[in-house]
Amino acid sequence: MSNKRKHSSKVVDGIEKAPARAMLRAVGFSDEDFNKPQIGIASTWSMVTPCNMHINGLADEACAGADQAGGKGVIFNTITISDGISNGTEGMKYSLVSREIIADSIEAVAGCEGFDGLVTIGGCDKNMPGCLIGMARLNRPSVFVYGGTIQPGENHTDIISVFEAVGQHARGDLTPIEVKQIEETAIPGPGSCGGMYTANTMASAIEALGMSLPNSSAQEAVSSSKVDDCRRAGAAVLELVESDIKPTDIMTREAFENAITVVIALGGSTNAVLHLLAMAHSVDVELTLDDFVRVGERVPVLADLRPSGKYMMSELIAIGGIQPLMKMLLDKGLLHGDCLTVTGKTMAENLSSVTPYPADQEIIQAFDNPIKKNSHLVILKGNLAPEGSVAKITGKEGLTFTGSARVYHSEEEALQAILDGTIVKGDVIVIRYEGPRGGPGMREMLSPTSAVMGKGLGNDVALITDGRFSGGSHGFVVGHITPEAMDGGPLAIIENGDEITIDAENTQLSVNLSDAEIQQRLANWKPPAPRYTRGLLAKFAKTVASASEGAVTDKNL
Numbered sequence: 001m002s003n004k005r006k007h008s009s010k011v012v013d014g015i016e017k018a019p020a021r022a023m024l025r026a027v028g029f030s031d032e033d034f035n036k037p038q039i040g041i042a043s044t045w046s047m048v049t050p051c052n053m054h055i056n057g058l059a060d061e062a063c064a065g066a067d068q069a070g071g072k073g074v075i076f077n078t079i080t081i082s083d084g085i086s087n088g089t090e091g092m093k094y095s096l097v098s099r100e101i102i103a104d105s106i107e108a109v110a111g112c113e114g115f116d117g118l119v120t121i122g123g124c125d126k127n128m129p130g131c132l133i134g135m136a137r138l139n140r141p142s143v144f145v146y147g148g149t150i151q152p153g154e155n156h157t158d159i160i161s162v163f164e165a166v167g168q169h170a171r172g173d174l175t176p177i178e179v180k181q182i183e184e185t186a187i188p189g190p191g192s193c194g195g196m197y198t199a200n201t202m203a204s205a206i207e208a209l210g211m212s213l214p215n216s217s218a219q220e221a222v223s224s225s226k227v228d229d230c231r232r233a234g235a236a237v238l239e240l241v242e243s244d245i246k247p248t249d250i251m252t253r254e255a256f257e258n259a260i261t262v263v264i265a266l267g268g269s270t271n272a273v274l275h276l277l278a279m280a281h282s283v284d285v286e287l288t289l290d291d292f293v294r295v296g297e298r299v300p301v302l303a304d305l306r307p308s309g310k311y312m313m314s315e316l317i318a319i320g321g322i323q324p325l326m327k328m329l330l331d332k333g334l335l336h337g338d339c340l341t342v343t344g345k346t347m348a349e350n351l352s353s354v355t356p357y358p359a360d361q362e363i364i365q366a367f368d369n370p371i372k373k374n375s376h377l378v379i380l381k382g383n384l385a386p387e388g389s390v391a392k393i394t395g396k397e398g399l400t401f402t403g404s405a406r407v408y409h410s411e412e413e414a415l416q417a418i419l420d421g422t423i424v425k426g427d428v429i430v431i432r433y434e435g436p437r438g439g440p441g442m443r444e445m446l447s448p449t450s451a452v453m454g455k456g457l458g459n460d461v462a463l464i465t466d467g468r469f470s471g472g473s474h475g476f477v478v479g480h481i482t483p484e485a486m487d488g489g490p491l492a493i494i495e496n497g498d499e500i501t502i503d504a505e506n507t508q509l510s511v512n513l514s515d516a517e518i519q520q521r522l523a524n525w526k527p528p529a530p531r532y533t534r535g536l537l538a539k540f541a542k543t544v545a546s547a548s549e550g551a552v553t554d555k556n557l
Helices: 015-026 055-068 090-113 127-138 159-171 176-185 198-209 224-243 253-266 271-282 289-296 313-318 323-331 347-351 411-419 446-454 515-524 535-543
Strands: 038-043 072-077 117-122 142-146 377-380 388-392 400-408 427-431 462-465 476-482 499-503 508-511
Touching (some): 038 090, 055 117, 090 127, 142 198, 198 253, 253 323, 271 289, 289 377, 411 427, 427 446
Parallel strands (some): 038 117, 117 142, 400 427, 427 462
Antiparallel strands (some): 400 499
């Protein structure tokens, strides 16, 4: 049995496999194809979101690349959902759940069909980590391709501009017609949301992890460079099959540290914490919140990118993408250069010929003039988050905030309070029962955080939750609070008027109550009834692990 075909040969070789070959002939296989390594091309194409509307064409290019390199490409689909469309609705509860569905479906199709290698193409927040988790579970030679970023909208706008316009309208700064003008022009075509939001963050993290080809994370969705990336990925996976290089050879602990380092330098999304923990779990690499603290102490934020900064991903692409940044980090001793990548070379070898950024660029700062001298992803513990929480603090918001709790049991209740003026300067908005089990699904709080910014309260109020945030969220916000309220975490017993302190300097999230008072309130607390008792969300709530463990669904099996 050929090592190159150690999976597909079991499906198509021998007289007894004639029925399988008959089925495959109907989808285009020839006699010659049965002797080639089969490469599954997992496409996340759909017309439910601009992030993925072009990926069918990219899948064709990857398939052609695999075929030209001597393999037999087979395209199959998996789902995607749209965070941008579902945010602020009950439907958003399916978002994080979809990461698991995508991973499960890639594992199921590739495992069933006997593919020898995989190319997966993702273009939105959950399908990228979902692709990586699926590939890691199978542990067959694999390459990830990022679908690419969107071009800027009119007047340098993007999807976050639209979310914040809602708050600006509530404040009286924009008319309905002005909001509609932003709505009509902010999303000009295919591609993932344009700032260093979760999609571009995860694409960059996956490249730094070594699981995509160099520069895959820094290409526009509609570009000749992205077409070339797909073709090269199809060919690269054949090289990995030849060398028998698998995800577990690449996705090592040191590689995850590289991914964390690049996410911090870019000022990336808090969702990277959740997804990197889950991806590490899929290859049995021990990774915890403490690792983000440890790496974050020595890595500065260097990129002036949205949402907290000025520039968009398309502008970073124009000056060279993330490869020159990674070379800077490597030269500073902040990356593990000996980590293997999908090129078959090490990270250091890939970066050896990378040229620096132009001298006059302003997007990536020098090490002696960072945006922030250490990580913006701050892991907070304390009597409100005994197992940890994740804050995104660039320093522009300040480093401490103390205020009075205003408590809400859903995102919708909190959003209404922000828009109608109930929330005022000095408030700490508390949104609970939105965690992985409580939601269920751990919704992103993009609508309330955008409303806060649009109302002009970004420096005056804070928001804490056992839910999570969009990569587009900014302001004084803390999410992923664990244990979550549904599990009887201290967040469950906060009352209106309690004094809450967020202290990024001392990494504490605390409520000004004695331990005795907290224990007394917890003794009197009863969990609310589950919101779903049948179907997908109910199954997710039953199987999901804590956010501090990546909210995976196979940890406690």
